Amino acid sequence: MKVSRVFLYLGVLLISAIMLFPFLWGVVLSFKDNFGIFNSPTSFPVKWDFMKYVDTFKKSHITTLFKNSLIVATVTTIGALFINFLSSFAIARLHHRHEAMGDFFYYMFLMATAVPIFAILYPIYQVTMALRPLGMGVDSIMGLPWPYIAGSIPFGTLVFVGGLKSIPLEMEEAALLDGCSLLRMLFLIELPLIMPVFTTLTIFNFLGAWNEFTLASILLNTTDHFTIPMAASFFKEEFSMDYGAVMRAVIMILIPQLIFFYIFQRRIIEGMTMTGLKG
């Protein structure tokens, strides 16, 4: 028994080391200058100078990036939750006479997962171009959330319909008999009952919009409008004279996300498992 424990901990240590190594190495690199990075790739920094971080922070426009990503992710999350909640309610509940219709929409929305984003980049670009007069066009922060909301449909439908179907029907019937209106019932009775599902989806939509790269890269042109992953893809060119600065920018970007993950870890991991096995 003792020996197997030793092997267990050795295995665990090895895995953790492999998983963490790139991040730790990124921190080491962030204190090196280009001469050190090019001439002795394995050496440690001469000086651990935190002022370098302040310097990079001032040079790069990280605050703008965070602001942009925050706006995009927030609008996406609110929009996605709202439309998916309504349509999932229709699919899960309002189907006593039209069961086949509910199923039809359910599977139609789910099939959207099977459409690879690379197959529809050009049409989405054209649609966004057409929305320009509304201020939601190409190269605008407000152009991004709409395709993202559309992207949330299959996943949102799957999770919301599953959650809503688990609520006993009698609950709603009682509420309606007592004279509760449909909308009040939706938001005051159903919503609190599916709060776990709701939080999971909030986190997922937020993370999804925060990390999305492909669409952002074709819909945004100006540096001032970049979201975080989009800007990061340019770091290598932007700081090509100073690779240490690339790593400093990367680490400053990652830290808030790691804190977010640490706070919501249980919800995130559970949500991923649940939907992974169902989806």
Add this chain to the structure above:
Amino acid sequence: MHIFCKRWIKLLFLLPTLVFFCVYTLYPVASTFRTTFQYARINTPVHYAGLDNFKKLFADERVPIALKNTAIVTLGELILILPLSFLLGLLLNVKFWGNGLVKLITFIPYILSGIITTLIWFFVVDPGLGVLNGFLKSIKLGSLARVWIGGEYLTPYTVAVIDTWKTIGFYSVLIMAGLKMIPKEYYEAATIDGASQPQKTWYLTIPLLRETLKICVVYVVIYGIQTFQTIVVLTAGGPNYKSHVIATYIYIVQWGYERNFGYGSVVALIMFIAIMGLSIGFLSLTRRRVEN
């Protein structure tokens, strides 16, 4: 209940989602099919092209390279992810001090932006300034140093390893969930019958985990075919189109120097058909599982 029966309420609730679905999924798919028969470039009028784009596809020798690289990445991920995530799942299923922390650590890369994590990996695998070759040279194993990225043929293999690092936390969590569903009595019975630990794993755990493993395979293949971010950051398909995968090739044809949307749509059609076929297969697979 009268209110449940009103069809217009149902439609009203469905409407916003339906609009988004039609504008950003249904219309784009139809439009891509149409674009495959068109000359569509930036700043030039679109016109009908017949089957020219399809003819170009069969003459384009970069497509087989991209398909081969995609296959290498996908197969490489299957070979790496399945056994490794299974082992990690088994390991994390054991109760020990620090269990939650290790689970957290292995999961971190999965929730971070792939662009950003690849940016860090660049400084590990780059042949010139990467720490991997530097380390090999410093321990007098310089002969093992390779052109991991941007060389003649190693890039897709490196990408498979990096993508494994990114996703292994997710798959091992799926496997853990599958393990939790196996009743403990099975193992007790096996112990009474005198089965050893490897026997229990081989004859009990793996067969009972078959459904979960199937799901993992489907995910790995579907995401493997769409692999994109790692290559874009590391080599952008270079040198001379040697390290393109199908997704990066579509992207470069449509949004790079050429801006050839018609031809890009034809290449995208390959990916669309592959993913659609796999997804339909997967759906019928899970439906059967539910019915059983």
